[in-house]
Amino acid sequence: MQLGIIGLGRMGGNIARRLMLNGHTTVVYDRNEAFVKGLSEEGATGVADLKALVAGLQKPRAVWVMLPAGDPTEDTINALSELLEEGDVIIDGGNTHYKDDVRRGKALAEKGLHYVDVGTSGGVWGLERGYCMMIGGDVETVQRLDPIFKSLAPGVGSIPRTRDRSASADPRAEHGYIHAGPAGAGHFVKMIHNGIEYGMMQAFAEGFDILKTKNSDNLPQDQRFDLNVADIAEVWRRGSVVSSWLLDLTADALATDPKLDGYSGSVADSGEGRWTIEAAMEQAVPVPVLSTSLFARFRSRQQSTYGDKMLSAMRFGFGGHVETPKK
Amino acid sequence: MQLGIIGLGRMGGNIARRLMLNGHTTVVYDRNEAFVKGLSEEGATGVADLKALVAGLQKPRAVWVMLPAGDPTEDTINALSELLEEGDVIIDGGNTHYKDDVRRGKALAEKGLHYVDVGTSGGVWGLERGYCMMIGGDVETVQRLDPIFKSLAPGVGSIPRTRDRSASADPRAEHGYIHAGPAGAGHFVKMIHNGIEYGMMQAFAEGFDILKTKNSDNLPQDQRFDLNVADIAEVWRRGSVVSSWLLDLTADALATDPKLDGYSGSVADSGEGRWTIEAAMEQAVPVPVLSTSLFARFRSRQQSTYGDKMLSAMRFGFGGHVETPKK
């Protein structure tokens, strides 16, 4: 099958590669000419602008936009919508807020265009492991694109089948992609995925912090253990309840840098973590762990907060307590 | 009434002063001779050791120990218990863990000694405002010491009476002291008081942090407000739902240093905050706010945590994300 791809960064470029490896043809564009040239040498049809991209695709066209969420994606989809024709489909594979998908889906439908949102997990590993995809859009369009999704997905692989999963259940889930619902549903599910990811990461972070500081000078000598965190991450990978891909990555990191000296601990957050909390508030769902995980990242990026200083000020006020400087 | 006092630091010294102002006599000891000398000049009977202190008191004796919790208090009470006689009472006014009170109460009772634990709030303001006291011990002993407690307590003052408070309710509560229960109950109630204090302080700290950063460079120019935090603290002192003594102290601090530049934000915690969480765990009470408030203090004392670094390491592992340095 043929697919147009706009945005050839790490994600878009590897999506093109994985599709070509699976026998699909791609027409690709990026405002960075070097990226277009590189992929052309790998077998893609590189083009110089959106007009050429649209011209290079057979009807009904399918164009995958893989750009940063917000203006870059919005502007590109607007421009595309002027060039495409009835029956064509625009796929947003980026990290768009699901409410933008809902809005766009409606606006594009009025022009006779289809809109599909794809929440994509897999990061730098996707080319090799395949991309886990959560897809929103109308049934026919998602079905039409199935060859693309099937090729991008990880497939059943060596992961054991789920016990008791019904024979009538959607087989796509086992292959690593689902049609979650109408436009927006794909990014909604991906958003929650990231929210959960924040919580799991924070759980590991806190646990390993206790393990590491069990040898701290602050503890009496006879209460310390000098634990090998790399071995602990490794041992939990087999047979323990916390075995997970995040643990695998932790074991990777600790194998070479058990003190994690290579990191300052200033942790970024992307939109999905915040949007997850917004969704929970709209639905009145208690999410203390997901929110606390997000806030731990905010906190990690500051040396000290105005709030902390206020605590010190109050303590001085009622008790005359004077601060001890930070270590 | 006559009272022996051991430990003449800020708390013990002011307790002696407030008692003398109210017509009581005190026999005082501290290992720091200067403190003894100072209080002697204010009217107390200063003594050079525990033996002299015991000798200087009429039976049945009452000795208030006002020392750091842990070994200093424990050792002094042990020494006292060898010198005192049946019917005498030891009062622990420090920040002892209530389980130590329960243990001590039993041990001293076997020697015919009474034990009273007094959780004391009021800090540096107690001499002027009076001390809010939560008292544990047997009924007769607490009753016998009532003149002491009554003089130390703030009294009804200008605080309005509680609507609907029963005429048969214990009048001591309105005067600012209560007999909470048997030995240990006083410090238990004081411990929870401090746990609540942590939560209230953190609520203010977080709220003012949002107010302060509403003018941050990170926000688009047209979404900023340059708010006067000193005026905000001041206005809330009258008629708002958050009016409180902690807010009064906050207003004090912000009146002269609205940026709180005088503080680094390294916030200490005392035992009570941790013990409160332990008690909650023993009783299976969910205390997410009290615990999170405690942990915010732990976090405030570190530039970055091992856990934060691990989050960065995982993000690099799955997404190739490279850290942005801290501001």
Added chain:
Amino acid sequence: MQLGIIGLGRMGGNIARRLMLNGHTTVVYDRNEAFVKGLSEEGATGVADLKALVAGLQKPRAVWVMLPAGDPTEDTINALSELLEEGDVIIDGGNTHYKDDVRRGKALAEKGLHYVDVGTSGGVWGLERGYCMMIGGDVETVQRLDPIFKSLAPGVGSIPRTRDRSASADPRAEHGYIHAGPAGAGHFVKMIHNGIEYGMMQAFAEGFDILKTKNSDNLPQDQRFDLNVADIAEVWRRGSVVSSWLLDLTADALATDPKLDGYSGSVADSGEGRWTIEAAMEQAVPVPVLSTSLFARFRSRQQSTYGDKMLSAMRFGFGGHVETPKK
């Protein structure tokens, strides 16, 4: 001074009353005729519709809208803006989201109308205690309305002056009202006030829960204390660090119903709590306590959550653990 008031519920009605008590005149409207009739008998000029209200006011007119946030307020302000004339001012005293204020302020300015947002704390006690007000709008208009605000505010009262507050500081803060900034700033500050309120309330709730359950059957007999929570709330009102208006209210409630049997514990939340978290996320401020307090309310309204069931399902999955039914 003369003020038009729309919305004569508990808040709006009492605002009219407090103004009239202070010598102002009011022209009042509510779609509930009984409310209009009632206030007319107390001295207000009651009118039958917005047109009559506008007709009854001298230029430049000032109209205070005291309606539920959202559509009722929005629709009324839209209708008013068609009736008012250049130089008139609309005051929104409700619980509007500050971003709506910013938008409205701009839209009304284009019509030559002034817009003032007033965040109001004081609830059912405002008539008696006065209203703590946080005001947004342009300097001249807020100044013009000063007689209104001054009369509604609590005034300095018996609250002690803040130590070290500068003589040049805005005197309005001490009277219980501030001009926080341009349109929106008033409701922004009120929103944070409510966020803090949630945190303080939750801190008390958790602390008293530990006190109450210290006598639980789940504890060994010799570790229980049968604490008098009404006396504890009372004693903390004098001289303790947690003394506050919320504690006063708690003491009120516990004085007559120490078991709180009159409440099921299904706790509502208004918009401000959620908006505070949104603001914190926009500004990347860590607010784990404010958010956790909000989520405790969400949780309180459910018998059990889907998430809880999932925990049980996982525990059964890895350990064969079977649930014990709820008490």
Added chain:
Amino acid sequence: MQLGIIGLGRMGGNIARRLMLNGHTTVVYDRNEAFVKGLSEEGATGVADLKALVAGLQKPRAVWVMLPAGDPTEDTINALSELLEEGDVIIDGGNTHYKDDVRRGKALAEKGLHYVDVGTSGGVWGLERGYCMMIGGDVETVQRLDPIFKSLAPGVGSIPRTRDRSASADPRAEHGYIHAGPAGAGHFVKMIHNGIEYGMMQAFAEGFDILKTKNSDNLPQDQRFDLNVADIAEVWRRGSVVSSWLLDLTADALATDPKLDGYSGSVADSGEGRWTIEAAMEQAVPVPVLSTSLFARFRSRQQSTYGDKMLSAMRFGFGGHVETPKK
């Protein structure tokens, strides 16, 4: 190798079975005769009391105690210590607090006995998947027991090797068991494992709660998605960042009961979750997510809390707000 096993419940019985499958011999005891009889029929040497167990083992003896933590384990180890001889070893495979291990290790060493603590993860799946083991004790004794641990462990299996793991790293970790340190270190690491497990579980629980309630009546019709949670769990198992054994179990549960109607959501907690928080407090490590996860379980076991009722009481106090009953 020969091993004595005391306690033949699900864990102890399966440990015996897995050892026998791997060519070891076992001498087994349980106060439930049926359990002893059953395992005897599977090849074990069943005995009627501890004395017979000791008599049935060759020196130096090794006895694995697999009983509930607390008194059952403590009493049995005390009794055993009277029967065993210098050079023998007692292994505690239960869920003992690591501080009890430290204490026991010292006490038994004075009698010339060795003590090894084994934190064991794997639950009902251990017989099939093997047990992930974290071991504390002296080097020689742990080495002597290596054939036992090697047989119980999962082995390398099909789990990919960790990239960059040093060739000189301890090979046992890759086989699913580690020697964590001296007595107590094994249970300490297992305790933290469980703490992390709580956090991960809560992250999934909160995320799926948002997914499920995205179709709630509380949302406007056009903002709902009717998501298939079973398919979502399934799709995340392949290629996503949250893939994990806990997700596999979740997918199992949702495959047959997507509404989780079979669970009331009353979630138990074992000691390790609480002890993890205690350890964090001793070490001043901020663990807001691990603690909040624990408290979510406490909360799940109550219909409403005293704290919730207090929130309602305060809201009534300041705003006249009357509760809406729970759904």
